[in-house]
Amino acid sequence: EAGVAQSPRYKIIEKRQSVAFWCNPISGHATLYWYQQILGQGPKLLIQFQNNGVVDDSQLPKDRFSAERLKGVDSTLKIQPAKLEDSAVYLCASSSTRGNTIYFGEGSWLTVV
Amino acid sequence: AQTVTQSQPEMSVQEAETVTLSCTYDTSENNYYLFWYKQPPSRQMILVIRQEAYKQQNATENRFSVNFQKAAKSFSLKISDSQLGDTAMYFCASVNDMRFGAGTRLTVKP
Numbered sequence: 748e749a750g751v752a753q754s755p756r757y758k759i760i761e762k763r764q765s766v767a768f769w770c771n772p773i774s775g776h777a778t779l780y781w782y783q784q785i786l787g788q789g790p791k792l793l794i795q796f797q798n799n800g801v802v803d804d805s806q807l808p809k810d811r812f813s814a815e816r817l818k819g820v821d822s823t824l825k826i827q828p829a830k831l832e833d834s835a836v837y838l839c840a841s842s843s844t845r846g847n848t849i850y851f852g853e854g855s856w857l858t859v860v
Numbered sequence: 861a862q863t864v865t866q867s868q869p870e871m872s873v874q875e876a877e878t879v880t881l882s883c884t885y886d887t888s889e890n891n892y893y894l895f896w897y898k899q900p901p902s903r904q905m906i907l908v909i910r911q912e913a914y915k916q917q918n919a920t921e922n923r924f925s926v927n928f929q930k931a932a933k934s935f936s937l938k939i940s941d942s943q944l945g946d947t948a949m950y951f952c953a954s955v956n957d958m959r960f961g962a963g964t965r966l967t968v969k970p
Contacts, residue, residue: 767863784903789866789951790962836903840958848895849958851905 751771751852753839755765759858767828772821772841776803781814781824782838782848790838796822829859864954866961873942874969880927881937881964883952891916893955894928894935899963900948908950909934942968 750770751842757843758860760766777798793812795803800817806850807814811830836854863886885894896908911919911928918926921953923943927936939946947968952961 770889782960789962791960792958795958838903838905840905847893848910849953849955850898850907854903855865856903 751839751850753837753852753855755855756853756857757856759860760829761829762831762859763827765858766829767823767825767835768839768857770822770824770839770852773850774785774837776841776850777819778842778844778847779816779822779850780838780840780842780860782801783835784834784838784854785835794825795802826857829857831859833857834859864952864959864961866952866964869962870965870967872934872969876919876941878938879942879966880890881939881950881966883935883961884938884964885935885952885954887933888953891945891948892928895955896924896926896935896937896951897951897953898946898948899951899962905951909937933948937967944968944970 754769756771758766780798781793783793784790793807795807799816812826814824836856838851838854840849840851842849865884892913894911898906898908907921909921909924911926918928923940925938947962949965951963
């Protein structure tokens with residue numbers, strides 16, 4: 748069974764530029780999560796999708812972050828414009844339903860300079 | 861939203877010995893799940909063990925076991941016969957809204 752796929756793995760951008768991360772969850776998984784993990788901290792949930800609907804985006808900085816999950820499969824997380832404090836690993840994860848085991852991708856490392 | 865607290869930022873243990881990592885959580889729900897994840901330097905999150913709140917029996921996976929105290933809202937992880945490969949960050953997480961604790965950095969010493 749293929750795992751959660753993320754790309755790009757690494758990205759370096761200048762502040763005020765934009766960046767997009769892509770995630771393809773495990774086949775058949777209805778729930779998809781995006782987390783932000785700053786060095787030395789635990790992952791912070793940014794947004795949770797159930798199929799193509801948003802379940803929780805209470806911690807998503809909506810002035811600069813956006814996410815979509817068209818057709819209820821893969822998802823894109825965008826940051827525009829980026830700030831220095833956005834430097835982090837962005838983890839995508841999926842589960843078959845809410846409450847089931849969550850499987851993570853390898854993460855996308857973002858450095859904003 | 862549920863909150864998860866890990867009060868031990870760092871711990872160390874000698875190889876082959878046993879170590880326990882602590883986690884407390886806060887929830888108003890009756891049915892929920894709790895997880896421990898391991899994160900090595902590669903940042904890949906790896907599931908270690910899962911506990912369902914309605915089950916009385918503590919979960920066990922080989923050298924890993926939990927002490928789940930529902931009334932106290934405590935969910936500790938015990939690692940027996942520690943191995944060098946167990947060195948990593950360990951995160952406690954609660955489902956249903958998948959909040960993570962701040963993590964415990966575990967170092968296994970030879």
